[in-house]
Amino acid sequence: MRTAFLFGRLCLRRASQTSFRSFPRSYCLRLPINARSFNFSHFPPRSSKSYKVLLSGLSPLAFVQLSEENNGDGKTGEEQMLEASRKEVQKSVPEHLTGPKRALRKFYLLLDLYLYEPLATALRFLHLVVIFVPVIVTVPAIYFGPRQKKKDNERMGTLWWYKFLVKAMEQAGPAFIKLGQWAASRSDIFPQEMCNIMSSLHSNAPAHSLSATRQIVERAFDGRPFDQIFSEFQEVPLGVGAIAQVYKAKLMPDLAVPGDVDIARPRNFRETVKKNVDVLVKSTPQRVPSTYVAVKVLHPRVERVVRRDLKIMGFFASVLNAIPTMEWLSLPDEVTQFGEMMRLQLDLRIEAANLTMFRKHFMDRTTAWFPYPYTDYTTRQVLIEEFAQGIPLATFLENGGGVYQEEIADEGLDAFLRMLLIDNFIHADLHPGNIMVRFYKPEQLQLTLSRRRESEEHHRDPDDPTEEVLQRLRPHRHKPTEWVSELAKLDYEGYRPQLIFIDTGLVTQLNNVNRTNFLDLFKAVAEFDGYRAGQLMVERCRQPDVVIDSEIFALKMQHLVLGVKSRTFSLGNIKIGDVLNEVLSMVRGHHVRLEGDFVNVVISILLLEGIGRGLDPNLDLLKSALPILRELGTQASGTSLLKSVRAGDVSLLKVWVGLEARGLFQVSVESVERCVKYDQLSPNI
Numbered sequence: 001m002r003t004a005f006l007f008g009r010l011c012l013r014r015a016s017q018t019s020f021r022s023f024p025r026s027y028c029l030r031l032p033i034n035a036r037s038f039n040f041s042h043f044p045p046r047s048s049k050s051y052k053v054l055l056s057g058l059s060p061l062a063f064v065q066l067s068e069e070n071n072g073d074g075k076t077g078e079e080q081m082l083e084a085s086r087k088e089v090q091k092s093v094p095e096h097l098t099g100p101k102r103a104l105r106k107f108y109l110l111l112d113l114y115l116y117e118p119l120a121t122a123l124r125f126l127h128l129v130v131i132f133v134p135v136i137v138t139v140p141a142i143y144f145g146p147r148q149k150k151k152d153n154e155r156m157g158t159l160w161w162y163k164f165l166v167k168a169m170e171q172a173g174p175a176f177i178k179l180g181q182w183a184a185s186r187s188d189i190f191p192q193e194m195c196n197i198m199s200s201l202h203s204n205a206p207a208h209s210l211s212a213t214r215q216i217v218e219r220a221f222d223g224r225p226f227d228q229i230f231s232e233f234q235e236v237p238l239g240v241g242a243i244a245q246v247y248k249a250k251l252m253p254d255l256a257v258p259g260d261v262d263i264a265r266p267r268n269f270r271e272t273v274k275k276n277v278d279v280l281v282k283s284t285p286q287r288v289p290s291t292y293v294a295v296k297v298l299h300p301r302v303e304r305v306v307r308r309d310l311k312i313m314g315f316f317a318s319v320l321n322a323i324p325t326m327e328w329l330s331l332p333d334e335v336t337q338f339g340e341m342m343r344l345q346l347d348l349r350i351e352a353a354n355l356t357m358f359r360k361h362f363m364d365r366t367t368a369w370f371p372y373p374y375t376d377y378t379t380r381q382v383l384i385e386e387f388a389q390g391i392p393l394a395t396f397l398e399n400g401g402g403v404y405q406e407e408i409a410d411e412g413l414d415a416f417l418r419m420l421l422i423d424n425f426i427h428a429d430l431h432p433g434n435i436m437v438r439f440y441k442p443e444q445l446q447l448t449l450s451r452r453r454e455s456e457e458h459h460r461d462p463d464d465p466t467e468e469v470l471q472r473l474r475p476h477r478h479k480p481t482e483w484v485s486e487l488a489k490l491d492y493e494g495y496r497p498q499l500i501f502i503d504t505g506l507v508t509q510l511n512n513v514n515r516t517n518f519l520d521l522f523k524a525v526a527e528f529d530g531y532r533a534g535q536l537m538v539e540r541c542r543q544p545d546v547v548i549d550s551e552i553f554a555l556k557m558q559h560l561v562l563g564v565k566s567r568t569f570s571l572g573n574i575k576i577g578d579v580l581n582e583v584l585s586m587v588r589g590h591h592v593r594l595e596g597d598f599v600n601v602v603i604s605i606l607l608l609e610g611i612g613r614g615l616d617p618n619l620d621l622l623k624s625a626l627p628i629l630r631e632l633g634t635q636a637s638g639t640s641l642l643k644s645v646r647a648g649d650v651s652l653l654k655v656w657v658g659l660e661a662r663g664l665f666q667v668s669v670e671s672v673e674r675c676v677k678y679d680q681l682s683p684n685i
Contacts, residue, residue: 058088060375063353076509077357077425078350082340085347085380089303121308128172128312135161135168152193162197169201174242174302175309175342177201182338185603188587188594189329205299207240213247213297220382228252238294243302243345247295248387256291257372292387293374296348303346310339330542330593337596345505348383354504355385361423368415368499388500389466390436391473393611397432399480401615402487404497408437409616411499416608420601424515428506428600430607436500439469439490469495508600518598530554530561542593553590557583580606 066084067077075083097105138161145156169176183190184198214226221229232250239246250256317331344350352373359370371386378384393408401408412435419426427434469490476482510518517540524533534554538547547553560582580602587594612619 058084058349060349060352060356060373060378063349064356067353067357076511078344078507078509079340079511081347081350081353082344085350086343089380117308120304121311124305124308125312128309131168131172135165138164152191154191154193159193159197162194166197166201173305173309174205174299175306175313177205177242178342178345179313179338182341186599187581187603188584188592188599189334190588192581192585205240205242207237207245208297208299210235212300213245213295216297216300216381217295220377220379220384229255232292233295243306244296244298244348247297248292249295250292251374251384255374255377256293257374290387290389292389294371294383294385294387296351296383296385298346298348298381306342306346310335310342314339327543327546333542334596341506347380348505349378349380351503351505352378352383352385354507357425358427358501358504361419361425362415365415365418366498367411367418368501370501370504388436388438388502389470390438390500391470392433393435393437393499394432395477396437397611397614399477399483402484403491404487405615408497408499409612409619411497413608413612413619415499415501416604420604424509426508426601426604427501427504428508428604429503430501430604430611432611434501434503435611436502437497438466438500439495439497441465441494441496465495508597508604510597510601514595514597517595518601525561528561528565530558533557533561537587537592537594542595543591547592548590550590553586553592556586560586 063081063084066080069080141157141161142155143157147153147155148159151159166180169180180198180201184195184201187195217229218224218226229252230249231252234248237245237247313335314332317335320326321331352375355370355373356375362368362370371388374384396408416430473483473486476486521533521536524536531554534557538544538550538553541547560579564579584602609619
């Protein structure tokens with residue numbers, strides 16, 4: 001036990017040496033305009049305890065401001081938000097305390113830091129030893145059994161051991177469940193079949209009690225009684241994850257948002273005409289906010305458990321990194337990156353800020369939408385957001401998309417490419433469970449110019465057709481034929497689909513260095529210079545000195561790119577996912593350590609193309625990128641295509657022109673084939 005206690009002290013030593021500066025006062029809690037009319041007379045006085053004041057010190061809007069600021073230090077908005085979140089919870093003695101209270105506070109912090117935390121970490125270490133020692137003892141099993149050709153040529157013993165490891169990680173708790181899910185996305189490090197088995201990892205965490213939820217939610221509303229917050233509340237959680245659980249509820253009328261506040265209404269004749277033009281040239285959805293909300297609540301004490309697990313992981317990563325054959329994995333860096341991902345999910349204000357940023361980016365787009373976050377009531381432990389009323393995309397993958405399958409696939413891919421190429425703000429957890437499909441009827445022309453009539457229309461409660469569509473489709477969820485038939489009826493009645501993205505706790509932003517590397521690599525691939533692309537990947541990876549056979553790796557990249565070039569006019573038949581999987585396999589085999597953000601982008605492309613081809617087998621990723629390249633070409637910002645051409649970089653221009661030429665060529669070929677098929681070239685008279 002003494003050894004375990006000393007181990008706990010060792011894990012905590014680095015954390016105790018970290019010092020943080022005081023956080024700028026300009027980022028303190030600020031209420032939005034629509035919160036100023038809120039009736040605070042219902043609330044009891046705030047507690048004088050400093051930790052409660054600390055928990056409410058930063059609002060999600062302050063995090064939005066942080067994510068938009070550029071301090072010139074090369075940090076992304078996500079990194080700045082994480083830094084602010086960590087500073088806020090750093091334990092320290094408040095400056096306003098004096099005398100005995102200050103001494104008592106110091107004594108409590110010392111007791112917590114040097115006695116309680118080391119002891120708790122030691123006990124947690126012993127618990128993990130009991131779980132993982134059987135996994136370590138059974139490692140030799142990977143050398144036994146016949147090889148399975150359909151399972152990446154892995155042995156039966158290896159596949160069994162992977163499953164045994166997954167079971168152990170499920171028992172180990174939230175941090176290890178998230179670690180397994182993260183490892184499933186890193187096929188550049190781990191074997192492909194291991195990643196496939198890890199992707200099935202799910203949380204068996206029990207739901208925390210309703211009384212704990214009530215206490216946490218009441219604290220977020222400054223002590224307002226729970227019954228005065230919600231008019232309806234479903235006590236059984238919709239879902240229980242490793243870190244949090246989600247409920248469906250309905251806010252009291254004085255707390256709910258009357259309409260979509262992010263959608264600007266036409267203020268004059270010119271804006272009215274512009275809106276009508278948009279309605280005529282494209283299908284503009286009526287954005288009707290749901291009257292229900294999703295209430296996401298962190299599990300009590302989950303932050304402390306995760307923090308201890310991360311310290312234990314960091315210790316063992318340093319030990320394993322000392323083994324010469326394991327050095328190329330740079331495990332301490334990977335644990336650090338994984339720890340940042342976990343801490344981002346432990347502050348729900350960051351997720352609310354991400355929702356706000358996504359809604360800002362997609363305000364004038366029709367391809368996708370994001371739930372409205374109630375930033376007034378969101379804290380570190382509670383997130384209140386609009387309930388995403390829709391059908392999970394997984395249901396469409398199971399039953400088919402019918403007449404909508406091509407439209408849904410194109411909208412999803414278009415939304416992702418805009419996140420990647422235009423916004424540099426990418427949803428990092430894209431899977432069918434986090435994408436919902438809602439149905440709407442396009443907006444109608446606004447023929448009246450009366451402001452009074454417009455105001456009446458604005459304040460009238462609009463009808464959301466999504467619930468009606470859901471009721472029609474639910475009986476056919478496991479009957480593909482009836483499902484497709486009902487979708488055809490919806491299409492005939494004028495309903496259009498729209499995607500809603502949820503669970504935005506993780507986003508990917510490429511910092512200045514990674515974005516430069518990404519664009520340089522894109523330029524080399526666009527010029528079909530695979531050898532140069534391979535050299536760039538080696539030169540700018542984390543550890544160029546541990547790469548195995550860098551010259552052979554570059555030649556393999558050249559061979560891969562030339563194979564793609566030989567099929568320039570049939571790229572729709574090429575699965576980009578297969579190409580990227582081959583690249584990740586080469587990266588793993590030659591020990592080329594790529595940056596995590598770069599790999600996240602690649603994995604997102606793999607997922608999106610897989611989902612898209614599940615709906616539309618003829619999906620063409622590059623064809624979907626053409627409208628975004630056109631938009632880049634007409635932008636007036638500093639990242640515009642025209643400015644890059646003036647600076648001598650014509651890679652994007654080459655891709656644009658090539659895709660336009662390919663499109664014209666394909667149209668010409670299809671036209672000739674149609675004329676020949678129907679005898680239109682020389683018809684018989």
